[in-house]
Amino acid sequence: MPDVQSTVLEFVNKLRKRKIEGSQATARCTVELLRSVISQHRVPHANQASALIDAVKAVGEQLVAANPVELAVGNVVRRVLHIIREEDLSLTTAAMGGLDLLDASDDDEDVCNKGIGYPAMSAAVVAAAARSTLRPPSLQTLLEGTPESATVPYTSSSGADSESKTADKSSITRKLKHDVIESVNQLIHEIAGCHEQIAEQAIEHIHQNEVILTLGSSRTVLEFLCAAKEKKRSFRVFVAEGAPRYQGHLLAKELVARGLQTTVITDSAVFAMISRVNMVIIGAHAVMANGGVIGPVGVNMAALAAKKHAVPFVVLAGCHKLCPLYPHNPEVLLNELRSPSELLDFGEFSDCLDFGAGSGSPLLQVVNPTFDYVPPNLVSLFITDTGGHNPSYMYRLIADYYSADDLVM
Amino acid sequence: MWRRSASFVLDKHQNNKPISLTPSIDSPPPHSMADENSNPNPISAYYQTRAAHHGIVTSDWLEQAQAAVRRYPERDYSVSPGRPFSVIEEFNNWRQQPDLAEAVAAIRALAAVIRASEATTMMELEIELKKASDTLKSWDTTSISLTAGCDLFMRYVTRTSALEFEDFNSAKSRVLSRAEKFGEISCKARKIIAVLSQDFIFDGCTILVHGFSRVVFEILKMAAQNKKLFRVLCTEGRPDKTGVLLANELAKLDVPVKLLIDSAVAYSMDEVDMVFVGADGVVESGGVINMMGTYQIALVAHSMNKPVYVAAESYKFARLYPLDQKDLEPALRPIDFDVPVPPKVEVERSARDYTPPQYLTLLFTDLGVLTPSVVSDELIQLYL
Numbered sequence: 001m002p003d004v005q006s007t008v009l010e011f012v013n014k015l016r017k018r019k020i021e022g023s024q025a026t027a028r029c030t031v032e033l034l035r036s037v038i039s040q041h042r043v044p045h046a047n048q049a050s051a052l053i054d055a056v057k058a059v060g061e062q063l064v065a066a067n068p069v070e071l072a073v074g075n076v077v078r079r080v081l082h083i084i085r086e087e088d089l090s091l092t093t094a095a096m097g098g099l100d101l102l103d104a105s106d107d108d109e110d111v112c113n114k115g116i117g118y119p120a121m122s123a124a125v126v127a128a129a130a131r132s133t134l135r136p137p138s139l140q141t142l143l144e145g146t147p148e149s150a151t152v153p154y155t156s157s158s159g160a161d162s163e164s165k166t167a168d169k170s171s172i173t174r175k176l177k178h179d180v181i182e183s184v185n186q187l188i189h190e191i192a193g194c195h196e197q198i199a200e201q202a203i204e205h206i207h208q209n210e211v212i213l214t215l216g217s218s219r220t221v222l223e224f225l226c227a228a229k230e231k232k233r234s235f236r237v238f239v240a241e242g243a244p245r246y247q248g249h250l251l252a253k254e255l256v257a258r259g260l261q262t263t264v265i266t267d268s269a270v271f272a273m274i275s276r277v278n279m280v281i282i283g284a285h286a287v288m289a290n291g292g293v294i295g296p297v298g299v300n301m302a303a304l305a306a307k308k309h310a311v312p313f314v315v316l317a318g319c320h321k322l323c324p325l326y327p328h329n330p331e332v333l334l335n336e337l338r339s340p341s342e343l344l345d346f347g348e349f350s351d352c353l354d355f356g357a358g359s360g361s362p363l364l365q366v367v368n369p370t371f372d373y374v375p376p377n378l379v380s381l382f383i384t385d386t387g388g389h390n391p392s393y394m395y396r397l398i399a400d401y402y403s404a405d406d407l408v409m
Numbered sequence: 410m411w412r413r414s415a416s417f418v419l420d421k422h423q424n425n426k427p428i429s430l431t432p433s434i435d436s437p438p439p440h441s442m443a444d445e446n447s448n449p450n451p452i453s454a455y456y457q458t459r460a461a462h463h464g465i466v467t468s469d470w471l472e473q474a475q476a477a478v479r480r481y482p483e484r485d486y487s488v489s490p491g492r493p494f495s496v497i498e499e500f501n502n503w504r505q506q507p508d509l510a511e512a513v514a515a516i517r518a519l520a521a522v523i524r525a526s527e528a529t530t531m532m533e534l535e536i537e538l539k540k541a542s543d544t545l546k547s548w549d550t551t552s553i554s555l556t557a558g559c560d561l562f563m564r565y566v567t568r569t570s571a572l573e574f575e576d577f578n579s580a581k582s583r584v585l586s587r588a589e590k591f592g593e594i595s596c597k598a599r600k601i602i603a604v605l606s607q608d609f610i611f612d613g614c615t616i617l618v619h620g621f622s623r624v625v626f627e628i629l630k631m632a633a634q635n636k637k638l639f640r641v642l643c644t645e646g647r648p649d650k651t652g653v654l655l656a657n658e659l660a661k662l663d664v665p666v667k668l669l670i671d672s673a674v675a676y677s678m679d680e681v682d683m684v685f686v687g688a689d690g691v692v693e694s695g696g697v698i699n700m701m702g703t704y705q706i707a708l709v710a711h712s713m714n715k716p717v718y719v720a721a722e723s724y725k726f727a728r729l730y731p732l733d734q735k736d737l738e739p740a741l742r743p744i745d746f747d748v749p750v751p752p753k754v755e756v757e758r759s760a761r762d763y764t765p766p767q768y769l770t771l772l773f774t775d776l777g778v779l780t781p782s783v784v785s786d787e788l789i790q791l792y793l
Contacts, residue, residue, distance in 0.1 A: 290771065290780050326771065326778045328609045376780075392782035404777070 004040050007033060008059055015066040015073065023072035023285060024219070027191050027320040030063060030076045035184045038080075038177065048176055049088035056080055057406075069336045069371070071286040071294070071323045078324065078406045079187060085403055087179040190385070194318030195220055197385035199227035205314065205383070210235040210278040213270070213311075216242030216296040217251035218283025220316045224383075225281075226258050236261045238277060240270050242298060244342040244368065267298050274305040284317040286334075288327045289398050291376030291391030293317075294334055297369050303378040312380040319385055322394065324402045330373035340366030496522050496541040497548055508623070512558025512724045513595040515545055519562050520588030523581065530577060538566060551740035553690025553698055557727040562588065564791060598722040598775035599624050603631040606720065606773045610637055614682040617642045617674070617710075620700040621651035622687020624720040626658060628773075629685075633662045640665040642677055644702065648744045651700070671702055675709045684710045688721035691774075692729045693788055695766035695781025697721065698737060701759060707768035716770035723774045726788055731763045 011033050013019075020026050034056055041055045060077035067073060198220055206212065206228040212235060214221050225237060237260055241248035248264060255262045265273055274280075280302055286294040293299070293315050306313040327334060340346075343366050346353065352364035376391040383389075384397065499521045503514035522541040528534040542559040549555055566584055602624055610616065610632045618625055618641055632639060641659055643652040643666060656666045669677055684706060688697040697703070697719050710717050731737050741758040750756065766781035773779075776787065 289778070329611060392780055395780060395783050396786070 004037055007036065008062065012062055012066045015063060015070065018067070022219075023070065023321055024191060024194070024318065026067075026070055027072040027076045028188060030073050031080065031184060031188050031191065033063075034059065034077065034080050035181060035188075038084075038184065039181055043177065049084055052084050052176075052180065053081055056084065069334060071325075071334070072320050074325075075286075075320055075323050076187075076191075078402045079320075080184060081406045082401060082403045083183045083187065084180050085405075087176060087183060091176055091179065191318065191320050194320070194385045195223045198316050198318065198383055199223040201383055201388065202228040203231045203233070205279070205381075205388075206233055206235055207278075208233055208235070211238060211276060212236070213238045213240065213274065213277040213280045213302065214251070215240040215248065215267070215270070215282055215298050215302050216245075217247035217254075218296075218316070220283040220318065221281055222251060222254055224316055225255065225260060229258060229260055234261075236263065238263045238265055238273055240265055240267050240298065240302065242296060243267055247296075267301070270298075270302050271305045271308075274302075274309050274311060277306075277309075277311055279312050279314060280306045281314045281316065284315050284321055285371055286321050286323050287315070287317045287382065287394060288330070289324050289395055290326055291379060291382075291394045292327055292330065293374040293376075293379060294327075294330065294371050295374060297372045300372040300374050300378075303374045307378050313374075313378060314381045314383060315374075315379055316383050319397075319401065322384070322398055322401060324398045324407055327373065331369075334371060334373070336370040338368045338370055340368055343368055496544055500545055500548075508596070510554065510595050510623070510722065510724075511552060512554040512561075512722075513591055515555050515558040516562045516588050516591045518545065519559065520585055520591075523585050523588065531580060534581065535563075535567060538563060551738050553692075553727045553729065554725045557690060558724050560728070561724050561791070562591075594775075595722065595724075598724075599627045601775040602720050602722070602773045603628045605778055606718070607632060607635060607637075609683070609718065609771075610639055612638045614639045615642060615680055616640070617644070617677070617681045617684045617706070618655060619644045619651075619684070619686050619703055619706050620646055621649075621655045622720065624722065625685050625687050626655065628720055629659065629664065630662060633659075633664050640667065642667050642669055642681060644668075644674060644706070645670050646700065646702070647671055648742075649700070671705075674706050678709050678713050678715060681710070681715055684715060684717045686717070686719055688719050688725055689761055690727045690729070691719070691721050691725050691772065691784055692727055692731060692763070693785050694730055695769065695772075695784040696731070697764050697769065697772075698729075698731075698761055699764065701762050704734075704762040704764045704768075707764045711768045717764075717768060718771050718773060719769055720773045723776045723787070726784060726791075728788060728792060734763055737761065737763055 011029065014029075015026070020029060037055060037059050038052060041052065043051045056077065060074070060081070063077065064074045202224045206225070210233075212225065214225075214237065228235065237255055239248045239252045239255070239262055241264055243266070252262045252264050282295055282299050282302065284293045284295050288294070295315075303313050305311075340353070344353075349364065353362050353366070355362060379391045381388050382391060382394065386397065389397070496518050500514055500518035503509060503517045504511065506514075509517075519538060519541055522538060523534065526534055526537050528537055542563055546556050546559055565587070606628045610628075616629070616639055618629070629641065641664055643656050643659075645652040645668060646655075647670075652668055656668050659666045686697070686699055686703050686706070688699050690698040692698060699719075707717050729737075740760045742760045744756055744758055766784075769781050771778055771780060772784070779787075
């Protein structure tokens with residue numbers, strides 16, 4: 001385990017020093033780290049799912065604390081926890097039927113089939129309880145009371161199958177880890193491939209002779225626009241430069257290299273040019289549960305301009321950017337202030353910014369926030385790797401990807 | 410345009426009808442919920458007018474007409490021969506407790522029905538429960554949480570029996586224990602909602618509250634206990650004086666409170682950071698039905714970009730879809746002005762209004778923090 005610990009600490013340091021740029025890279029590294037944590041963790045025979053969950057949670061808490069603004073870390077940790085719970089559930093429902101251990105693809109079917117040849121109360125009730133741990137709380141489960149934890153299925157299965165299942169139990173042990181790692185590999189694959197999935201949908205949204213506005217630089221947006229170009233749509237792109245980092249310049253260069261007609265404008269010119277634009281497309285840093293978007297600074301302004309001129313505002317986000325939390329003060333709590341040197345040249349302004357002179361705190365303050373929050377009513381459409389969705393639908397995706405128990409870390 | 414003015418004329422005819430049709434108002438209204446008064450005019454004039462104009466008999470109208478006809482015999486309906494058990498009595502007993510929500514009292518009353526029942530199969534039990542539930546619902550057709558609570562319980566019972574138990578007695582006892590535990594769920598629900606909302610109350614914020622909702626009070630109580638610094642603006646809440654009652658309770662907790670008359674809401678909305686209201690019922694569209702004045706406040710808040718948060722337990726979700734204010738069953742209550750009002754002057758006596766979902770920001774329920782669009786999802790999952 002010291003091996004894993006050192007990799008964890010290394011990663012935590014990288015996060016704290018903001019060495020890893022971009023949510024996709026962060027998400028990938030986090031998942032790979034968690035995969036090695038899981039594979040190297042020695043699980044006891046009983047309650048192994050909880051052991052895994054605890055191990056992952058412990059590491060996850062450290063990671064989230066290192067960089068709380070990078071929401072992709074927390075998202076991905078919660079995805080892994082959800083995967084563990086799901087795999088555990090499917091294994092127990094398979095095991096309880098006394099059938100061969102199969103990856104139970106449909107939990108409900110399995111339970112109904114097994115209900116007949118079993119003491120009806122124990123198997124079905126326990127299965128129902130286990131099922132309800134995985135679903136978010138809903139009106140349906142309201143009257144079923146507090147569901148027993150996922151550990152109960154183990155004790156009942158050990159009670160009912162005492163005779164011949166010791167061999168099966170040890171294979172259950174190995175199977176859980178194996179299944180979890182398989183699913184985690186799938187998750188990595190999903191994260192890596194999110195750009196292609198989103199870019200596939202470009203052709204439906206971008207039409208001939210349109211003018212697209214974007215802000216800053218996002219790899220998803222780049223791939224999206226290029227995919228439309230590949231399919232022989234001809235359109236123009238306005239790129240707002242995204243001060244103070246001026247990443248719009250880089251995006252403009254890339255677009256020109258791929259043969260797209262591009263115009264660079266300043267951020268202040270967005271309101272002036274918006275009436276000539278057909279659609280605004282931006283990449284998000286994170287999407288919150290209420291459909292709000294955390295994006296690079298300046299997107300709120302673009303969103304307001306788009307709303308004013310009834311221009312569709314489309315947000316591209318890979319699934320690792322969906323966060324199950326509700327923002328309650330996003331401008332402050334989910335923002336990061338970067339170095340003032342990006343705005344002002346310290347040499348010229350050294351006398352204003354000097355802490356030593358006068359009363360001790362300088363008269364000139366520089367605020368350089370990294371992110372902006374766009375409320376859900378300004379967003380027209382979200383394009384994720386599963387398709388296009390309304391902002392009011394985001395809670396559904398979140399309910400599918402995450403378990404309610406993992407929300408508070 | 411013509412419909413409205415014409416209905417105005419027909420309404421007058423309606424009001425001249427004999428008063429014998431109205432049942433007496435049962436008990437003095439409890440302090441918190443104004444909608445518990447029995448509807449003095451059970452047949453909504455609105456529906457009658459529409460039916461007359463369009464020549465269509467709508468199903469709601471038919472139902473209400475039938476209910477009105479059945480009203481008196483309905484009283485004895487729940488008392489089957491040979492059994493002195495009345496679900497209405499049971500319900501009233503539970504309702505006396507001030508902390509118990511109405512839906513919870515209804516479920517407890519239905520639990521008592523199960524306990525007293527002599528049925529031997531699930532089918533019989535369900536039929537008895539259905540009868541009792543219908544009685545409860547018709548006793549006060551205007552109460553949404555009552556209807557929703559009864560429906561929720563009926564769904565639960567019918568779902569429980571189908572799959573999981575072969576033995577009737579064990580099924581019955583499970584349903585019974587669940588129903589009795591539901592009272593705890595209500596209190597737990599309030600605690601859960603309070604915990605969920607804590608993050609949204611930040612230090613130095615100003616909260617506008619309308620109506621005396623026990624859930625909202627729990628939220629504010631917990632925030633005060635967590636040593637958060639905030640102040641509360643209470644609307645007066647005429648004619649129920651909810652504002653004064655809430656202000657008294659908050660003053661006991663050392664929370665700075667300011668009372669406003671209902672008309673001063675727009676005037677003060679500038680300094681407000683968020684609006685908190687409870688709900689009598691949450692409808693399928695995600696909108697809420699709450700004390701009269703909530704819609705007004707939500708409109709003002711929306712126009713000034715202030716968030717409106719609704720705190721409601723999940724058993725208040727109802728299968729209604731009002732399209733406008735008049736689509737609700739009117740819950741009327743007496744309003745007294747300090748000066749005598751001449752009889753030919755009409756008084757708008759409705760006790761509640763409907764706030765459409767686009768003016769609400771978030772709903773805090775025991776199922777979690779929800780956006781208004783989630784409500785229909787939840788309802789579909791339960792009722793389909």
